[in-house]
Amino acid sequence: xxxxxxxxxxxxxxxxxxxxxxxxxxxxxxxxxxxxxxxxxxxxxxxxxxxxxxxxxxxxxxxxxxxxxxxxxxxxxxxxxxxxxxxxxxxxxxxxxxxxxxxxxxxxxxxxxxxxxxxxxxxxxxxxxxxxxxxxxxxxxxxxxxxxxxxxxxxxxxxxxxxxxxxxxxxxxxxxxxxxxxxxxxxxxxxxxxxxxxxxxxxxxxxxxxxxxxxxxxxxxxxxxxxxxxxxxxxxxxxxxxxxxxxxxxxxxxxxxxxxxxxxxxxxxxxxxxxxxxxxxxxxxxxxxxxxxxxxxxxxxxxxxxxxxxxxxxxxxxxxxxxxxxxxxxxx
Numbered sequence: 311x312x313x314x315x316x317x318x319x320x321x322x323x324x325x326x327x328x329x330x331x332x333x334x335x336x337x338x339x340x341x342x343x344x345x346x347x348x349x350x351x352x353x354x355x356x357x358x359x360x361x362x363x364x365x366x367x368x369x370x371x372x373x374x375x376x377x378x379x380x381x382x383x384x385x386x387x388x389x390x391x392x393x394x395x396x397x398x399x400x401x402x403x404x405x406x407x408x409x410x411x412x413x414x415x416x417x418x419x420x421x422x423x424x425x426x427x428x429x430x431x432x433x434x435x436x437x438x439x440x441x442x443x444x445x446x447x448x449x450x451x452x453x454x455x456x457x458x459x460x461x462x463x464x465x466x467x468x469x470x471x472x473x474x475x476x477x478x479x480x481x482x483x484x485x486x487x488x489x490x491x492x493x494x495x496x497x498x499x500x501x502x503x504x505x506x507x508x509x510x511x512x513x514x515x516x517x518x519x520x521x522x523x524x525x526x527x528x529x530x531x532x533x534x535x536x537x538x539x540x541x542x543x544x545x546x547x548x549x550x551x552x553x554x555x556x557x558x559x560x561x562x563x564x565x566x567x568x569x570x571x572x573x574x575x576x577x578x579x580x581x582x583x584x585x586x587x588x589x590x591x592x593x594x595x596x597x598x599x600x601x602x603x604x605x606x607x608x609x610x611x612x613x614x615x616x617x618x619x620x621x622x623x624x625x626x627x628x629x630x631x632x633x634x635x636x637x638x639x640x641x642x
Contacts, residue, residue: 314467314547316474319365320372322396323352329482329620334587339608341615345490346590347479350597350625355395355422358388358625362471363463363501364396370467371457372400380446381459382407382439384571385432386595388626389462389499391419394428405429405449407441418632462499464536466543472505473512473544480513490517492613495622496600497521497561500533502624504540507559512548517620520607522600523561525570534559565603571595573636576602581630582640593626594633 328351332344352361371379379397383390385408397404406428408420416424424430433441438461446456460468483490497503503521510517523533537559544550568574577598584590584601592598604621607613630637 314370314470316470316477318369318373319471319474320369320396320400322354322365322368322399323357323361325352326478326482327351329479329486332588332621335584338587339605342608342613343616343618345488345618345620346588347620347622349475350591350623350627352625354392354399355426356391356625356627358392359472359502359622360389360392360463360625361396362475363468363505364392364459364471366467366470367457367459367463367465368396368400368402371402371459374455374457376402376455376457378403378405378449378454378456379459380405380407380442380449380456381463382409382433382436382442382461384409385413386419386571386629386632388419388593388596388624388629390428391423391426391628393459393463394423394426398426403429403454405431405445407431407433407436407439407445409433409436409438418630419628420632422628460499462501464499464501464504464540466504466540466547469501469505469508469540469544472502473509473548474505476506476509476513476515480515483515489618490515490620491617492518492520493620493622494520494522494600494604494607496524496596496624497533498524498596500536500540502622503533503559503561504537504544506622507537507541507554508544508548508550511550511552512544520604521559521561522603523563523566524596524599526566533561562603565599565606573633578637578640580605581637590623591627591630592623593629594637595629596626597623 328348349359394404580602
C-alpha cells in the first residue's frame, strides 16, 4: 500500500459538497441543531457518495493499465450508475452485473446506466457480484484488461474517498466555526463507514458516527467485520493507534426489518418531511431509511439536548422514479 495516497485520485466530482443547516427542521426538533452534508451534489450523473470512492478506484485501474471496469449491484444501484458515469469520463468500458431479469421498461438508475453506456448483464438471484470472475475470464480471453470494482466500491482503495471526505468536513467545520457531535448516515457495504472512521482518527475530529443499517445480512460475514478489516488496513497505512473492536463499528439495525428496497410508511413520511420543510429530496432505499432513523433517535431522546447533528446525504435521487407508484401515495 506504499504507492497509495490520498492525493492519488482521478478527479470526478465537484468538491467540497455543501454543508449547511437544516433551519426549518431544527425549529421543529428545537432541542437539536440539525445540519446536512450534501453528497447528493457531487455532480457525477446526478451525484452520490460513490463518486468519492470512484476517484480512487478509477485511478487505480488506470495505474494498472486497465481498459475495462466490471462491477455489480441491484438494478437500481446508485453505485453502478456512478461507476459507468466515471468510466465515461475516464474513457473506459464498463460492464455491470445486475441482479434480477431484464425488465420490459428501463427506469431510474437502470435507465441512466444504459444511457451512460454500460454493457449490462442481468444475473438473476446474484446481485452482489457472484458472477464477476466468470465474466472477467471471458473478457480477458477477448483481449480486455479488466479491473474489478467491488460491490459498493467498498474495498480499502474506495474507502480512501471517505478518509479524504473527513478532511474536507474538518475544513468546512473550521470555516463555519462549528463542532459536530454526531454524524448519521446510511451504511450498507461498509466502505463509507470505514473511511469515515479512519478519517475521524487521522484528522482528530471528536464526532460520534451513527451508521444506520440498510440491508439485512446476506452472507456469513457481517458488515461490522468488513468495516474492521478495512480499518485494519487504514491503521497500517496511516499508523493509527486506536485498536478498534466490534462495538466501535456496530451498526444500528432497528430500521432494516422490511428488507432491502422495501418501501414502508417510514421512508414515505421521511421523504415528505424533508422535501416539504427543506426542499431536499432523499431516496427511498438508503437515505430515507437512515434519515428516519435519525429522526426516531431525536423523538426518543436518544441524543443529548443541544447537540449538533449532521446527516450525511449519500444521494440516490434516480431511485425515486423507479418507486414512483409507491411514492405517489404520499398524502398532503
